[in-house]
Amino acid sequence: MPDRQPRAFTISEEEKKNLQTFWEIYDAHFAEVSDQLREASLAHPELGPVTRTLPQPADHSEAREALRRAVFEDQWEPYLAAVRALGEHYAYAEIRLSAWFDVLPNWRSLLMNLIVEAYAHDQAKLLSALAGLSKFTEIILSAVSQAYVDAKEDTITKQRAAILELSTPVLPVREGLLIMPLIGLLDTHRAQQVTQVLLHAIRDHRAKIVVMDITGIPVVDSRVANHLIQSVDAARLMGAKVILTGLSPEVAQALVTVGVNLERVNTQSDLQSGIEEANRILRVKVIKLRDRESSADYEDIED
Amino acid sequence: MAVPILKQHDYLIATVQSTLTDSDMMQLQNDLAERVGRFRSKGVIIDVTVLDVMDSFACRMIRTIAQVIRLRGAETVLVGIQPDVAFAMVQLGLSLDNVPTALDLEDGLALLEQRIRGRHNHER
Numbered sequence: 533m534p535d536r537q538p539r540a541f542t543i544s545e546e547e548k549k550n551l552q553t554f555w556e557i558y559d560a561h562f563a564e565v566s567d568q569l570r571e572a573s574l575a576h577p578e579l580g581p582v583t584r585t586l587p588q589p590a591d592h593s594e595a596r597e598a599l600r601r602a603v604f605e606d607q608w609e610p611y612l613a614a615v616r617a618l619g620e621h622y623a624y625a626e627i628r629l630s631a632w633f634d635v636l637p638n639w640r641s642l643l644m645n646l647i648v649e650a651y652a653h654d655q656a657k658l659l660s661a662l663a664g665l666s667k668f669t670e671i672i673l674s675a676v677s678q679a680y681v682d683a684k685e686d687t688i689t690k691q692r693a694a695i696l697e698l699s700t701p702v703l704p705v706r707e708g709l710l711i712m713p714l715i716g717l718l719d720t721h722r723a724q725q726v727t728q729v730l731l732h733a734i735r736d737h738r739a740k741i742v743v744m745d746i747t748g749i750p751v752v753d754s755r756v757a758n759h760l761i762q763s764v765d766a767a768r769l770m771g772a773k774v775i776l777t778g779l780s781p782e783v784a785q786a787l788v789t790v791g792v793n794l795e796r797v798n799t800q801s802d803l804q805s806g807i808e809e810a811n812r813i814l815r816v817k818v819i820k821l822r823d824r825e826s827s828a829d830y831e832d833i834e835d
Numbered sequence: 836m837a838v839p840i841l842k843q844h845d846y847l848i849a850t851v852q853s854t855l856t857d858s859d860m861m862q863l864q865n866d867l868a869e870r871v872g873r874f875r876s877k878g879v880i881i882d883v884t885v886l887d888v889m890d891s892f893a894c895r896m897i898r899t900i901a902q903v904i905r906l907r908g909a910e911t912v913l914v915g916i917q918p919d920v921a922f923a924m925v926q927l928g929l930s931l932d933n934v935p936t937a938l939d940l941e942d943g944l945a946l947l948e949q950r951i952r953g954r955h956n957h958e959r
Contacts, residue, residue, distance in 0.1 A: 731918030771937035
């Protein structure tokens, strides 16, 4: 997880008192409530399989103690950490957040019944305990949801990095020749990354020519064009030529219309022409063998 | 620290050893201009492999040196620009104009040879 600090929350004196009144009931029936919550989770189609993998505590004294300290000593952190871990667990198990809201009413109505039963004759305490229940639910839900969303966002961030990584492949074709097909949108961040990858590949493969194919880039405006020109210039500083291929008729016309100067860049219509141009510069000739020629002839040509 | 200049047949090889001060650059220009004539060299290679920064002054000096060498009748090739340096240079909009560049000393020598041969063929 990224080091997001959980948002600090404050509880007023009144809310604290309400929570304590509520806790009296919850504490007294803790095992019963917990068991029923677990049963409801087990019965739930999505939560069931995950709940089965969670260890069932032998007794509830640990959770109880953590909660007691939260309610009476304002030490919520240890308890909320456990709640957040559960939220993350759900996120990674690809359970929808709504599953939580499926089992929650169950748990809440059970507690509500217990509260009403206990304080039927004490209206002040009844109201206080119900307010406490409401506050408690709020705290727990906020912690679970936030942890859930954070975990999902974390996954998205990692995937975004992976996409960036995967979407700039550099393919060696022959000695001194690399092909770099670009796919997707080329924003400033991505363009810089492409340039970095290109430059390191030139050094690592000792490339003389890089054919950069932009067929897979849907939108090429003046900004993207300038990024590409920068890449070409940087490659030239390292002694390599870049051949740009795959400019569609629309892109070519648009670039000329907006006045982008691509004169310094060697452009070819498609990847094939790009490779042929590279062969010409590298002084390589590709010869087609006739059908009846044996492999022995082929070796001759290789020499 | 001054840049040592090695003579290798028809070529001079100046390998930059550490970050250059402005006066080191001026000295390099003087030394190369003088030695190209003294050794009747046909080409000069400036190797900047160790540099991790090329600022605007350095770029301007390289361009100037290349022009000076040209007037003295030889070709210049700059070799060894590292990926990060090249990246920073284009980001800063620095340019070497028409100074030829190559990946490393080996490629630089090959390029120099090719250019000098090309020049002679052209004159013929």
